Amino acid sequence: MTAGATLPSTSVSPTARQVWTRARSILAALVLLLVGAVAIAVVRSDARHGALDPRSADPYGSRAVAELLSDRGVSTRVVTTLNGVRAAAGPDTTLLVAAPDLLTHRQQTALHAATARSGGRTVLVAASNWSVERLAPGVTADPATSLGSTLSPDCPLPAARRAGSADTGGIRYTTSHLDADECYPSERLATLVRVPAASRGGDTVVLGAPDILYNKRLDKQGNASLALQLLGSRPYLVWYLPSLSDTSVPTADDRKGFFDLLPSGWLWGTLQLFIAAAVAALWRARRLGPLVPEKLPVAIRASETVEGRARLYRKADARDRAAGALRSTTRIRLAPLIGVPVSQAHAPEALLPALSTHLHSDGQNLHSLLFGPPPGDDAALIALTDQLDALEREVRRS
Numbered sequence: 001m002t003a004g005a006t007l008p009s010t011s012v013s014p015t016a017r018q019v020w021t022r023a024r025s026i027l028a029a030l031v032l033l034l035v036g037a038v039a040i041a042v043v044r045s046d047a048r049h050g051a052l053d054p055r056s057a058d059p060y061g062s063r064a065v066a067e068l069l070s071d072r073g074v075s076t077r078v079v080t081t082l083n084g085v086r087a088a089a090g091p092d093t094t095l096l097v098a099a100p101d102l103l104t105h106r107q108q109t110a111l112h113a114a115t116a117r118s119g120g121r122t123v124l125v126a127a128s129n130w131s132v133e134r135l136a137p138g139v140t141a142d143p144a145t146s147l148g149s150t151l152s153p154d155c156p157l158p159a160a161r162r163a164g165s166a167d168t169g170g171i172r173y174t175t176s177h178l179d180a181d182e183c184y185p186s187e188r189l190a191t192l193v194r195v196p197a198a199s200r201g202g203d204t205v206v207l208g209a210p211d212i213l214y215n216k217r218l219d220k221q222g223n224a225s226l227a228l229q230l231l232g233s234r235p236y237l238v239w240y241l242p243s244l245s246d247t248s249v250p251t252a253d254d255r256k257g258f259f260d261l262l263p264s265g266w267l268w269g270t271l272q273l274f275i276a277a278a279v280a281a282l283w284r285a286r287r288l289g290p291l292v293p294e295k296l297p298v299a300i301r302a303s304e305t306v307e308g309r310a311r312l313y314r315k316a317d318a319r320d321r322a323a324g325a326l327r328s329t330t331r332i333r334l335a336p337l338i339g340v341p342v343s344q345a346h347a348p349e350a351l352l353p354a355l356s357t358h359l360h361s362d363g364q365n366l367h368s369l370l371f372g373p374p375p376g377d378d379a380a381l382i383a384l385t386d387q388l389d390a391l392e393r394e395v396r397r398s
Contacts, residue, residue, distance in 0.1 A: 052098040052125065052210055054078060054239050059216035065227050066239075074232045080243040082107055082114075089118035091201070093236040096123045098210075100131035102242040108134040119202040123230055125210045126171055136204045138180075139193055142172040146186030149211060150221055155183035157194055159229035163222035168192050170209025184208075205230055319381050320374035327370055330388045337395050358398060366391075 050056030054066035054076055066076045079085055089095055095115060097103075103111065112135050115122045124132065129141045149169035153160035160166075160183040172189035175182065182190035191208035207230070212223035231237055313322045328346065335345035338358045344350040348371050355366055369391065375381040 052213060053241060057215065059214065061215050062213045062239075064215045064218045065213055065224070065231065068224065068228055069232050069237060072228065072232055074235060074237050076237045076239055078239045078241060080241050082110060085111060085238060085240050086114045088236075088238045089114050089120060090236070091119035092234050093118065093120040093238055094123065094231055094234045095120060095238045095240060096125065096231060097127075097135070097240045097242075098125055099242055100124050100127040100135055103131060105134060107242075111135060112137075115202070115204070116197070119197070121202060121230075121233060122204045124204065124206045125213070126208060127206055128171060132173070132206060136193075136195055136206050138176045139195060139206055140174050142174065142189055144172070145170055146172050146189075146191055146208065148186065149209065151184040151186055151191060153183050154185055155181050155190075157181040157183050157192075159226060160184065160192065163226035163229065166222045166226045167211035167217055167220060168208055168226075170211070172208060173206055319376075319378070323374045323381060323384055326385055326388055330392060331370055333392060334395055355395070359394065 050058045051060040052062050054062045055078065057063045069076055077088060079088060085095060095118075097111070100108070108131055115135075122135070124135055127135060127141065129143075132139050132141050146169040149167045150165055151167075151169050152165050153163065155161075160181075166184065168184040168191040169186055170191060172186055172191055173182075173193045174189060175193050175195065177195050179196055181194040183192040183194070184190060193206045195204045195206070197203055211217045212227045218224050218227065310322070313319075331345045331351060332342060334340075334355065335342050335351060338351075338354045340351055340354050348367060351370070352366055359366075369384075369387055375384055
């Protein structure tokens, strides 16, 4: 090998190609998950355009029920702000809240105060625990939804008995009001609850699903009859569609957090992905057992081994180990030259006297050189290496 030859790199750090090879499968899975989420959001937003809007003729709109109510002399007014609800509420008015879960807690409290004073009817559509506890105190939503959509009334409420079976299956409710009507039960929990007001003759109806109001479901079962009776008991209907244009700005305490806005299915799906990743990591993880010596499949030059070990020592800042290895090797090579058995090469009381006699030098300096403390920095380590080399050359010349 010539003096100008360049040794190949023996770096143990992964290259950019290796990093990309290891990470591309994870990145691809994340991209697919993101694309799927965006696609589902787009599809859902397109399919539910105008959902529960009495002006919309889409399958999930509610124009059909509004037209039927108009034929029966019920005037329907759409409002999108809480101030509009306060102005329109009255004893001869039915207020339908299409999406009560979109309201903040402060807005829910204000809405309940307005409806309690009005003496009219309030209909809450698919209200979960986020909203039903404030808009209908004493009513609690069950976390599990009903298994079937078409249910039988099984209650004394005249409107439910006349309508018969209807698509009310959705959120289920329990109530502490003894005079409440609990209709359309699913596994002993009601999907429609009517709670009479304590005064002023009004009432609150909590409906577990919006299906009876959809255009595409209005002609099924007794949906039309139930919807017309619930919404047509008074001459005026206020259809409240909460929107971002509402002047009631929520406070910081009322705003929903990020996890409150995510559907529960996404949270459970993410948890399942984490569990699957942990199981896969446990399955594919390297098992650390006892070291097993084996022959190398190829011959490695000593210079590469030295260079690799030196880089490891440098990366770990292990000057003490490097100095110990240099001193130990030097003592092993010096022992046969001065007549000391190799087994006693690491004993100062055997090596140093023989070495001092052979070189006629001070034993104290030799002890510091061969058995001294580790160097404090890289420069001291290099100086120690040079001194050990010089000592070995001097012993060989003598």
